[in-house]
Amino acid sequence: MKKLLVIRFSSIGDIVLTSPVVRCLKEQIPEVEIHYLTKKQFIPILQSNPYIKKIHLFKDNFQELVPTLRDEQFDHVIDLHKNLRSHYIRYKLGRPSTTFPKLNLQKWLITALHIDRLPRIHIVDRYFMAAEKLGVKNDLKGLDYFLLDSEHVDIPKRFPEIQGEFIAIAIGAKHQTKIFPAHRVTTLCDQLPLPVILLGGKEDMARGEKIVEETTTTVVNACGVLPLNASASVIDQAKWVISNDTGLMHIAAALKKPIISIWGNTIPEFGMYPYLPKGMEQLSAVIEVPGLPCRPCSKLGYNACPKGHFDCMEKINIEEILMAVREGIRE
Numbered sequence: 001m002k003k004l005l006v007i008r009f010s011s012i013g014d015i016v017l018t019s020p021v022v023r024c025l026k027e028q029i030p031e032v033e034i035h036y037l038t039k040k041q042f043i044p045i046l047q048s049n050p051y052i053k054k055i056h057l058f059k060d061n062f063q064e065l066v067p068t069l070r071d072e073q074f075d076h077v078i079d080l081h082k083n084l085r086s087h088y089i090r091y092k093l094g095r096p097s098t099t100f101p102k103l104n105l106q107k108w109l110i111t112a113l114h115i116d117r118l119p120r121i122h123i124v125d126r127y128f129m130a131a132e133k134l135g136v137k138n139d140l141k142g143l144d145y146f147l148l149d150s151e152h153v154d155i156p157k158r159f160p161e162i163q164g165e166f167i168a169i170a171i172g173a174k175h176q177t178k179i180f181p182a183h184r185v186t187t188l189c190d191q192l193p194l195p196v197i198l199l200g201g202k203e204d205m206a207r208g209e210k211i212v213e214e215t216t217t218t219v220v221n222a223c224g225v226l227p228l229n230a231s232a233s234v235i236d237q238a239k240w241v242i243s244n245d246t247g248l249m250h251i252a253a254a255l256k257k258p259i260i261s262i263w264g265n266t267i268p269e270f271g272m273y274p275y276l277p278k279g280m281e282q283l284s285a286v287i288e289v290p291g292l293p294c295r296p297c298s299k300l301g302y303n304a305c306p307k308g309h310f311d312c313m314e315k316i317n318i319e320e321i322l323m324a325v326r327e328g329i330r331e
Contacts, residue, residue, distance in 0.1 A: 001029050001075050001134060007037045007089065008080045009058055011174070012228070012247025015045050016254055017275065018080050019144040021127050021136075025078075026051035028136045035072060037089070044228050048146035058085070066092045078130045098130040107270065107299040114293070116269075123271040142277035145254035147236070151229040155197075155237055159220045162195050167325070168238035170248035171207060171223065172200030175301020177265040178245050180313055182207045186214045188318050192325065194239060197222050199231045199248055240325055249274060256280065260324050263288040264313045265305075267296045285324040289315045 004025060008018050015038060026034055036046055037056045046055055058065060070093060077097035079086045090097045103126075109115040128138045156163050169189070173179045180188075189196050189211065195218035198208045202224035212221045222234065232251050235241055242260045243249035252259045253274040261274055263286065274284040289295070295312050297305075305312075 001032055003033045003035065003072060003074050004029075005035045005037060005056075005069065005072070005074045005077045005093075005095075006080060007077065007086045009037070009039050009083075009085065010042060010081075012042065012045060013250040013272070014081075015042055016143055016145060016247065016250040017124055017272075018127060019049070019254065020124055020138060020142065020275075021078070021080065021131055022049065022051050023141070023144055024128075024136050024139055025131060025134070027139070029134060035074070037069070045145075048148055049144065050146065051144075062088065062092070065089070069093055076134065080127050080130060098133050100126045100128075100130045103271075110269075111296050111298055118269050118271075120269065121271055122273070122275055124275050126271065140278040142256065142280070143250065143254035143275055145232060145251050147229055147232055151227075151233055153226070153230050153233040153237070155234065159197065159222070161218050161220055162197060164195075165239045166195045166197055166237075167192055167240045167242060168197050168199055168235050168252075170199045170235075170241070170243035170246055170252075171211070172204040172248075173244045173246040173301070175265075175298075176303050177298070177301040177305055177310070177312070179264070180244055180262045180316065181310070182210050183214070184313070184316065184318065186211050188242075188321060189215045189219050190217055191318070191322055192217070196220070197234055197238070199223060199226070199234060242321065245272065253284070256283065258283045258285075258328070260285045260287060260321055262313075262316060262321070264310075265295060265297045265301055266299070270296070270299060287316060287320050287324070288312075289317075 008015050033053045035054045036052050040057045074095050077090050077095050079099040082099045082102050106117045109117050197220045200223035204223040208221035208223040212219050235252050236255045241252040241257045244262055245266050249261050253276055259274045268286050276283055289312050294307050
């Protein structure tokens with residue numbers, strides 16, 4: 001087994017969650033060369049990974065991609081995306097391949113009928129099922145995220161308002177029903193013991209500005225002004241990280257930071273909660289509203305609450321978040 005191809009097209013968190021598989025493949029298979037297939041916008045997540053030899057880019061053009069991949073003559077393909085596109089690539093390459101259980105039926109049962117048949121297994125451990133045939137096992141060392149020295153953010157210089165310890169809050173998510181509302185973030189910031197840096201994409205800038213305008217404490221809006229790995233650098237320097245169910249949450253886990261994750265329409269039982277090394281699970285605090293009959297309403301999310309009340313986020317107990325901060329999670 002000399003050359004392997006790992007497939008995961010998107011997104012930020014999902015790609016970060018494949019990092020233990022990549023590491024264990026490289027460390028447990030002698031002299032193996034690992035290639036990774038993803039989309040162009042996710043190169044920053046992988047470009048500094050020392051376990052990856054080459055990154056291939058999916059550009060929605062199979063006619064160009066498949067011949068290039070064929071030329072590599074892979075010994076095995078590990079499909080960690082498992083959709084029609086990745087299946088097509090595996091078929092065209094004609095090489096031995098393995099994949100993982102997506103649990104789509106079980107997720108449909110709980111979101112549509114509220115019948116819980118979900119196995120209590122993290123998606124990282126499901127990813128490792130694709131490597132079992134190669135004799136590769138989970139080393140339980142958690143996720144990886146690699147940053148260059150040039151990507152380091154000098155916090156006091158870039159954000160003069162922050163001259164000591166701070167809390168990073170990731171305020172965005174792909175779907176609105178996974179986002180802690182701005183007015184609730186404002187209430188939270190007003191009660192936190194440290195200054196706050198808000199993180200997110202350009203789509204989160206306006207919401208970040210609203211929070212800054214309405215808060216009575218020191219809050220800096222870095223949404224949309226930092227590239228992904230600069231945001232990761234901020235997370236790496238934070239005392240605590242508070243995050244919605246989103247990619248920055250998984251980056252925080254990869255950097256072994258204390259994480260307070262806030263859950264709306266999705267649930268940790270889907271297997272996407274912060275994945276930490278064995279013995280470091282105490283770094284994670286999960287905040288959710290238990291017992292809501294409408295939750296989970298989707299395995300991904302919606303642009304607005306289907307019921308109109310958004311109780312899964314509006315009824316989050318902010319005191320639970322504050323208690324986790326006061327107790328320090330880590331201690």
